[in-house]
Amino acid sequence: MRLQLLTAGSRGDVEPFAALARAAQDRGHEVRLGLPDHSDVDVSGFDTASLGVDFARLIAEQGVSPLAAFRGMRAVMRTLLVTAVRQTLEYVPDLVVAHPKVLSAPLAARRLGIPYVMAAPTPVVTPTRAFPAPGVLPFSLGPLNRATYVAAAAGSRMFAAELADAARTAGVEPVRRMPEADATLIPISEHLVPRPPDWPANVQLTGPWIGRRIATPDPEVxxxxxxxxxxxxGLGSMATGDPVARASTIVRAARDAGLRVLVATGWGGLVLPAASAGSDVLAVRTVDHAAVLPHAQVALHHGGAGTVHAVARAGVPSVVVPFLADQPFWAGVLHRRGIAPPAIRPRRLTTARLRHALDEAGGMRDASAAVGRAMAGENGTDRALGLLEALVR
Structure with missing residues (x-):
């Protein structure tokens, strides 16, 4: 099988695709991964191609507020969509698997007459009564939850001009409604979000896509x-507000709780000030979650889907500081599962609140360990590969 994978976004959007690419290659398939520049993900050892966009630079220049994100996405979307189509037509795969942000992927698949699979790292695309669309509403509307997915499906209208350019590149007529995916794979754990009973049969919850390689931390870590x-x-790419003040607050609260602090500065979510330095604090840009998180007492993070799964799989309780998009959804999932206290909004992050949350999280270690053991039995990557192989037989 010749497999074209296309993804866009930050580290959490790239890591699952890299894990799937590596596993597919190990199984003997030919794989190309189209991805953004500077994702901080290890993609050594297999065929990759740049989609011509750099989300790290975009966030550094524009920030992560919803308005800034919209402006930035408009600025890069034409390059992303056209490049994704061009790469796919040049590669001529048997199957295209794409992140929902790569809106043009179904156009390339249609032009080649091959299956198109959407791979959504968070369950924001397929309507369900079970929960509202992540990032749209923070509370349930019960039977009306399905209506909240209208907003999540607006991408093809929002970027109509960019999609028209991509359609011309693909050599197909622009369409008002994009072709449906032959299948939708959602790489999340049923131990965190059970599969809604009203999802159609071609929407599959596979379990997280996790790489088999675990990087050895550098000697300092x-x-x-x-x-x-x-x-x-670690707050990843959440470079908004005052990342210096946030880091100071975190260090103070941790010291009050008798904890040392390993700070992952990421794409600017945290900036450690000199005044907070000490032998009990280590700041690094990024770490391999699988290598580091199992040793942590508690993990403070922004609630991105990838980090949520890495922390939960490690069997470690969370303290979530959600900023935008699907992050409040994941914070609620962890809290309801009993492995995180209520989320703390960034503007309400104080030493006292965080110290209280750390104490509360400390009492959730048994529950977190149980979830971690359950998730360890999942093999989402292999399950996803099996589903993809069935589509091209």
Whole structure:
């Protein structure tokens, strides 16, 4: 099978696709992964191609507010959509698997007459009564939840001009309604979000797509881990507000709780000030979650889908500071599962609130360990590959 994977966004959007690409290649398939630049994901050892966009630079220049995100997406979407189509037509795969942000993927699949599979890292595309569309509403409307997915499906209208350019590149007529996916795969755990009974049969909850390789931490990180209990703190690409003040608050609360702190500064979500330095604090740009998180006492994070799954799979309780999009949804999932206290909004992050949350999270270690053990039995990557192979037989 010749497999074209296309993804866009930050690390959490790229990592599952990289895991799937590596697993498919290990199984003997030919794979090309189209991805954004500077994702901080290890993509060594298989065929990759740049989609010509750099979300790290976009966030550094524009920030992560919804308005800034919209402006930035409009600025890069034409390049992303046209490049994705061009790459797919040049590669001529048997199957296209794409992130929902790659709106033009079904156009390329239609032009080639091959199946198109949507791979959604969060359940925001397929309507259900079970919960509202993540990122649209923070509370349930019961039977009316399905209506909230109208907003989530507006991408093809919002970027109509860019899609028209992509259609011309693909050599197909522009359409008002994009072709439906032959299947939708959602790489999340049923131990966090059970599959809604009203999803159609071609929408599958596979379990998370996780790479088999675990990177060895660099000596400084390894030594820090060996030094005893610590709080992992990482807010990824959430470079908005005052990342220096946030880092200071986190260090103060952790010290009050008797915890050392491993800070992952990411794409600017946290910036450690010199005044907070000490032997009990280590700041690094990024870490391999699978290598580090199982050793943490608690993990403080922004609630991105990838980080949520990495922390839960590690069997570690969370403290979630959600900023936007689907992050409040995931914060609610973890809280209802009993493995995180109520979320703390960024503007309400104080030393006292965080110290209380850390104490509460400390009492959730048994529940978190149980969830981690259950998730360890999932093999979402292999399940997804099996479903893809069935589509091209």
């Amino acid at each position: 390894e030594a820090f881990i060996a030094g005893g209990t610590f709080l992992y703190a």
